[in-house]
Amino acid sequence: MLEYAAYALVLFSLGMYVVLDGYDLGVGMLSLAARPERRREYGEIVATAWDANESWLILVGVVLWAGLPAAYAVVLPGVYLPLIVLLVSIILRGLGLEMHSAAGRYRRGWALLFGGASLAATVCQGLVLGAVLTGPHQRNGAFHGGAFDWFSLYGVLCALGLVVVYLLAGAAWLQDKTEGWSRSGVRRTGRTLLVATVVMAVVLGLLLPDADPQQFQLGQPVRAVLFWLAVGVAAVAGAVAWYGFGRRPDWRPFAAVATMTASGLLGVAALCLPVVVPPGLTVHQAASPHSSQVFLVLGVGLCMPFVLAYNIYAWRSFRGKYSDPVESPLPPLPARGRALPAVAASTGAARTIVRRVLLTVLGILATGLSQDVFGGSSDLIGPIGVTVLGGTALAAWIVGDRRDGRAGYFDADTGAETTS
Numbered sequence: 254m255l256e257y258a259a260y261a262l263v264l265f266s267l268g269m270y271v272v273l274d275g276y277d278l279g280v281g282m283l284s285l286a287a288r289p290e291r292r293r294e295y296g297e298i299v300a301t302a303w304d305a306n307e308s309w310l311i312l313v314g315v316v317l318w319a320g321l322p323a324a325y326a327v328v329l330p331g332v333y334l335p336l337i338v339l340l341v342s343i344i345l346r347g348l349g350l351e352m353h354s355a356a357g358r359y360r361r362g363w364a365l366l367f368g369g370a371s372l373a374a375t376v377c378q379g380l381v382l383g384a385v386l387t388g389p390h391q392r393n394g395a396f397h398g399g400a401f402d403w404f405s406l407y408g409v410l411c412a413l414g415l416v417v418v419y420l421l422a423g424a425a426w427l428q429d430k431t432e433g434w435s436r437s438g439v440r441r442t443g444r445t446l447l448v449a450t451v452v453m454a455v456v457l458g459l460l461l462p463d464a465d466p467q468q469f470q471l472g473q474p475v476r477a478v479l480f481w482l483a484v485g486v487a488a489v490a491g492a493v494a495w496y497g498f499g500r501r502p503d504w505r506p507f508a509a510v511a512t513m514t515a516s517g518l519l520g521v522a523a524l525c526l527p528v529v530v531p532p533g534l535t536v537h538q539a540a541s542p543h544s545s546q547v548f549l550v551l552g553v554g555l556c557m558p559f560v561l562a563y564n565i566y567a568w569r570s571f572r573g574k575y576s577d578p579v580e581s582p583l584p585p586l587p588a589r590g591r592a593l594p595a596v597a598a599s600t601g602a603a604r605t606i607v608r609r610v611l612l613t614v615l616g617i618l619a620t621g622l623s624q625d626v627f628g629g630s631s632d633l634i635g636p637i638g639v640t641v642l643g644g645t646a647l648a649a650w651i652v653g654d655r656r657d658g659r660a661g662y663f664d665a666d667t668g669a670e671t672t673s
Contacts, residue, residue: 273305281367319541349363425509
């Protein structure tokens with residue numbers, strides 16, 4: 254039974270990621286069509302908890318790797334390319350978001366990087382979803398397909414559907430957090446995206462490979478009840494979202510969209526269980542040994558409350574409407590002779606050292622992991638990874654030192670900036 258607990262952890266983490274990081278990605282994509290003076294505001298709204306939202310994606314990977322290794326081994330080789338682009342997009346998205354926030358005012362390049370990377374990450378997730386639903390080519394529990402099997406018409410439709418779902422979540426979140434849209438504007442945009450979501454859900458359901466009632470065994474009473482219950486809850490939540498767009502309370506559309514998304518995920522799980530990777534890899538076949546299952550369920554199960562608590566803390570701390578001005582000037586540097594206290598200076602230096610050490614350790618771990626995962630495909634993966642890591646770390650260190658060196662003081666008499 255522990256394998257079902259691991260599968261439940263995967264579903265829960267995946268649902269939390271889709272609901273939480275989905276609105277982040279949706280806001281990023283909506284920023285591409287927003288007025289320039291509002292793009293930075295959208296980024297500031299997302300910046301409150303985006304890093305915690307993406308933690309759920311890490312938990313999905315950890316549970317799959319340790320709890321359902323056979324599913325991990327079949328799926329991962331089939332979606333290497335979109336996963337790599339997804340990871341790069343997530344990194345660039347965070348870079349654009351943080352740099353735009355630190356700039357203190359609107360910067361077109363960082364805003365477009367944030368929006369474009371959000372769109373790229375969503376498309377890659379949709380392609381991965383399409384590859385999983387169509388069933389990777391497998392033989393004896395191993396992947397036996399090509400490098401581009403993930404690219405298909407159904408995968409493209411999944412990508413388009415996921416873009417629409419995330420846009421809908423982003424629109425609902427913006428209604429809750431901003432006053433920038435008129436009531437008529439948010440009603441029109443939200444309802445249009447809601448209709449598009451329903452249409453895409455129907456199309457993807459009808460075009461799903463092997464979409465045969467006999468294949469999904471809806472004749473089983475428990476399976477049928479769970480599936481139609483999920484469909485009913487999703488329909489009611491969609492109706493609530495339709496009514497709530499453009500009306501108060503502003504939180505209602507997002508709660509309804511989140512419920513609708515979670516219900517859709519549970520409906521798909523109810524159809525497929527015990528199959529985890531179509532066409533026939535079941536939970537029992539994909540599960541790791543019993544001892545690993547115990548360690549995984551206890552370890553990850555104890556970590557999830559902390560991640561969830563951080564999410565709740567961030568929501569509570571940044572509740573209400575975003576009201577800060579879009580353009581906020583950076584604070585002036587202290588005048589010469591009025592340097593920061595020694596305690597503050599030493600604290601800043603200590604933070605810099607700790608941050609660099611942590612980044613170095615994480616880089617080494619990432620290099621080891623990439624060599625372990627991808628090393629079988631080429632003998633050059635290891636040396637190339639170490640070289641890229643070393644060059645990137647050296648460049649970051651040099652740039653950081655130069656930036657620290659330029660962060661000096663202003664001469665109180667001449668007004669000129671001098672380095673420390």
